[in-house]
Amino acid sequence: MFRGVTQLSLDAKGRIAIPARYRGELVSKCSGHLIVTADPSKCLLVYPQPAWEPIEQRLNGLSSFNPKTRSLQRLLIGNAIDVEMDGAGRILVSPPLRRFAGLSKDVVLVGQGEKFELWDEGKWNQEIEDALSFSEEDMPPELNGFSL
Amino acid sequence: MFRGVTQLSLDAKGRIAIPARYRGELVSKCSGHLIVTADPSKCLLVYPQPAWEPIEQRLNGLSSFNPKTRSLQRLLIGNAIDVEMDGAGRILVSPPLRRFAGLSKDVVLVGQGEKFELWDEGKWNQEIEDALSFSEEDMPPELNGFSL
DNA sequence: GAACTTTTACCCACAATTCACCACTTTTAT
DNA sequence: ATAAAAGTGGTGAATTGTGGGTAAAAGTTC
Numbered sequence: 001m002f003r004g005v006t007q008l009s010l011d012a013k014g015r016i017a018i019p020a021r022y023r024g025e026l027v028s029k030c031s032g033h034l035i036v037t038a039d040p041s042k043c044l045l046v047y048p049q050p051a052w053e054p055i056e057q058r059l060n061g062l063s064s065f066n067p068k069t070r071s072l073q074r075l076l077i078g079n080a081i082d083v084e085m086d087g088a089g090r091i092l093v094s095p096p097l098r099r100f101a102g103l104s105k106d107v108v109l110v111g112q113g114e115k116f117e118l119w120d121e122g123k124w125n126q127e128i129e130d131a132l133s134f135s136e137e138d139m140p141p142e143l144n145g146f147s148l
Numbered sequence: 149m150f151r152g153v154t155q156l157s158l159d160a161k162g163r164i165a166i167p168a169r170y171r172g173e174l175v176s177k178c179s180g181h182l183i184v185t186a187d188p189s190k191c192l193l194v195y196p197q198p199a200w201e202p203i204e205q206r207l208n209g210l211s212s213f214n215p216k217t218r219s220l221q222r223l224l225i226g227n228a229i230d231v232e233m234d235g236a237g238r239i240l241v242s243p244p245l246r247r248f249a250g251l252s253k254d255v256v257l258v259g260q261g262e263k264f265e266l267w268d269e270g271k272w273n274q275e276i277e278d279a280l281s282f283s284e285e286d287m288p289p290e291l292n293g294f295s296l
Numbered sequence: 297g298a299a300c301t302t303t304t305a306c307c308c309a310c311a312a313t314t315c316a317c318c319a320c321t322t323t324t325a326t
Numbered sequence: 327a328t329a330a331a332a333g334t335g336g337t338g339a340a341t342t343g344t345g346g347g348t349a350a351a352a353g354t355t356c
Contacts, residue, residue: 001204003183003228005244008343013304017343041218087307088343110226113208117226128227128248131219132188138216146206148193148224148263159334161314168332235317236333 002111007121009105014098015090016107016118023089032085036097038075039117041127044093044101046109046116049082056080093118150259155269157253162246163238164255164266171237180233184245186223190271192241192249194257194264197230204228241266 006019018026026032030048039045047055059077062069079100083091093103106121119127139146154167166174174180178196185200187193195203207225210217227248231239241251254269267275287294 001208003204003225003230004242005227005229007244011344013345015344020342084305086305090343092305110222111228112221112225113204117222127219128186128223131223132190134188134216134220134223138220140210140214140217142210143206143217148187148203156333161335163334165333234315238333240315 001113002116004111005124006109008107008109010093010098010103010107013092014095015086015092016109017088017090018085019109020089022111023085026085034083034085034091035080036083036091036093036118037077037080038097038100040075041117042101042123043120044097044103044118046091046118048114051114052080149261150264152259153272154257156255156257158241158246158251158255161240162243163234163240164257165236165238166233167257168237170259171233174233182231182233182239183228184231184239184241184266185225185228186245186248187265188223189275190249191268192245192251192266194239194266196262199262200228 002022002025008016008019010016026034026048030050033049035045035047035049035052037045037047056077059069059073062073064070064073079097081094081097083093085091097103101118102120102123103118104120108119108121108124110117110119110124150170150173156164156167158164174182174196178198181197183195183197183200185193185195204225207217207221210221212218212221227245229242229245231241233239245251249266250268250271251266252268256267256269256272258265258267258272
């Protein structure tokens with residue numbers, strides 16, 4: 001399971017270095033084969049290839065005649081790119097995805113369980129600020145009895 | 149169960165020494181393996197790894213399409229970092245978490261049952277001030293009949 | 297279709313950072 | 327008073343992040 005925030009930077013060629021502490025797990029889970037795609041929150045999602053597979057299949061099973069699900073398919077599957085870690089543990093983020101997420105030099109990689117999120121640093125800080133306003137009324141029913 | 153307030157200081161490398169009286173319990177509960185993460189109150193949470201695990205699983209099971217729960221996942225899982233106590237019983241608090249909680253030199257570690265909270269000293273004092281204004285109207289229903 | 301240009305991928309090397317371990321000082325308890 | 331334990335700071339070695347350079351692949355133009 002992936003956790004934690006790391007600040008890192010896109011180099012001149014549009015690559016990011018995956019933090020070393022995740023590399024062992026990534027190699028064992030997917031031999032460095034990752035899927036990068038767009039997220040509705042305007043960040044990027046980074047999945048180990050095996051974890052992505054069932055998501056894509058589920059999306060593909062949706063009706064093509066529902067405009068909403070069709071949009072979701074286009075966003076997620078349409079933007080998905082296969083990438084491989086290079087010898088130095090880096091991956092290349094394609095120009096269209098960089099533009100989508102507004103990534104310039106300073107970005108943050110955020111572990112989220114079985115996947116990562118990749119954010120423009122400013123957007124991420126904003127997102128965290130917003131999360132602080134979480135209150136009891138926002139608690140969904142499935143979190144009944146949940147506490148920290 | 150952890151109780152009590154301890155003032156301590158972050159050293160130049162961002163480490164804090166866990167008070168010796170907790171170390172025995174921590175070693176037996178988790179061999180010194182702790183999870184540090186962000187709390188909505190702008191302090192940090194410090195969990196023995198086994199106590200954290202069910203919380204993370206519960207969060208991971210939530211819908212990714214509810215913006216509120218998604219924010220909560222990002223705050224808690226995204227900021228969570230694994231740390232190990234060193235030979236001298238210290239843990240390293242990562243720069244992003246220090247910034248989040250506004251920790252400078254003087255901090256306060258507060259035992260809270262199965263976890264700890266780590267506060268900037270000034271913020272903690274403020275928090276205690278605010279707690280003094282607790283009155284009967286603030287009493288939630290599940291505390292009917294409760295008294296000190 | 298061939299040659300040239302541009303892009304992409306791969307690999308190697310250096311420099312800064314990080315982490316783990318060690319040593320000293322101070323406090324506390326017997 | 328002495329000894330053990332706890333707090334504090336320092337050091338060196340290994341690891342990591344970053345940049346560049348080379349070779350192959352793809353694309354374009356004549």
